[in-house]
Amino acid sequence: MDALLFDPRQPGHVAFVADHPEPQRRRGEVLVRVHLAGICATDLELVRGYMGFAGVPGHEFVGTVVAGSRDLKGKRVVAEINCVCRTCDMCRRGLTSHCRRRTVLGISGRDGAFAQFISVPARNCHVVPRALDDARAVFVEPLAAAVHVATQQRIDRTMRVAVLGVGRLGLLVAQVLALRKCRLTAIDRAPAAVAMCERLGVAGQALADVKPAADFDVVVECTGRPDGLRLALELVRPRGTIVLKSTYALPGDRNLAPLVVNEVRVVGNRCGPFPPALRLLCAGKIQVEDMIAGTYALRRGPEAFAAAAEPGNIKILLQPDRP
């Protein structure tokens, strides 16, 4: 089958291959024909060496089940990315996304969705309602991660909240938090990103215009940049909370004294629940169409990755059945 392949011996580069073997379904898994898949910041970091991944990347996708489950066959699905054991201490605690033996679609230990087919555990699948087209359903996974900010951290209308960095993920986080009616400000280096927030009804501010006054109750760090935490520490109030979303391949040089002196709480935040993300998209509460900067055939994958790395392009999609 066609696939994009990352070889860690060639960092920074993905290759298109036309003869990648079709995935072998393991017990309890279904084979999904991928309609559409999204490139996210984690994919860009993976090909820079993050996680030491090798294989087919891609974890944001929508497709149709073609084999492995009578119930799901022919259904259009999205799938949660953590494939878990259900027996380790974390799974038994209910923290399945932290399963000690997990593999993660296109991120760790198994191939992902930048291919014609992907094999995923049947229990990871969520059926996509007919009303939700592929171009929106492909946003369920990152939107779930955005929803997770508000499941892990209480956000209410009394709170001053900043979303720092309104790119791929930040734009989703900002829209989710706006629904909580908190006192929200979206902050970005790029005037275009700020303008996009304003169009979505979220108050935006260019980073250059921000006077850090350590007065936000919550700062959600979505910059994807190593200096994001430093900026967040300048914005958050003493005893406030920073929700950290960005992961990077490279460590940054960080002075954490303000974290201790101001008794700030920093909380890492990763994958989220699919059902509320599906509901929000179906209800038209989250706008994603304007985020799509381009859709590429799989054989143009290297070009698509280059486009995804351009700051102006928010979301680049791959369409494996496009010739």
Next chain:
Amino acid sequence: MDALLFDPRQPGHVAFVADHPEPQRRRGEVLVRVHLAGICATDLELVRGYMGFAGVPGHEFVGTVVAGSRDLKGKRVVAEINCVCRTCDMCRRGLTSHCRRRTVLGISGRDGAFAQFISVPARNCHVVPRALDDARAVFVEPLAAAVHVATQQRIDRTMRVAVLGVGRLGLLVAQVLALRKCRLTAIDRAPAAVAMCERLGVAGQALADVKPAADFDVVVECTGRPDGLRLALELVRPRGTIVLKSTYALPGDRNLAPLVVNEVRVVGNRCGPFPPALRLLCAGKIQVEDMIAGTYALRRGPEAFAAAAEPGNIKILLQPDRP
């Protein structure tokens, strides 16, 4: 009067001066004759340039009020270190230790206790019961900071807790947490520190023997070293908590991806409440005598600072009225 003085133009060095002007009491302040003062890690960092401090350092002390308050005159006191405005947004929230306009004894904006006299707000003073001698009362301030770990973070007997670094502060934190009957392990590079924990009834482990299994519910980072957070991230379980105590002059090179991936909560933790610290010391629940490695006259201050920087010496005290 005699005092130790830090001049930021001479980093790494404190000077003894015999002609430092006596402190001018401001409104609401009392003048305290210092009996005994302790050198802590923050003092060592200050003279390396942390906080850009200049003046008389020192914030752990016990002394006798000699002027400024009829009620307190002649009383032996310890004093909270944050001098606050009571009118800013943080003070009005009840977060007085985060007062926007605060000065901090011997750390920020005002002279400290490594001198014959110090001026402090009367409301910062706590009278020391007769039963508590100076050599133990001088530990009230750092013990309050240790108590604060358990006021900010719930610790109970179901929890596996690690104290990482059992030096000046870690030994106090370990003793406080042991009273919570949690499943406690004290970890240090130095075998002598581990042995001291064992003598105090706290299970200890040498860092070299620790196999990081990401299985502690809470890790209290008291190493005072830039790599402390990295170690803590290897010890804490997914969704667990790291309480960060160390502040350093120099930033460290830190890869925070595990914080995000494992959704760890990192909480900065600084000053704590004096009354429980006084009660614990009076009740003999916390052993501090064995921590004292030497007591120096003020004129031997530079020597005392050098001794405090030696890893084997846990607590070095300064005694201004010693000739």
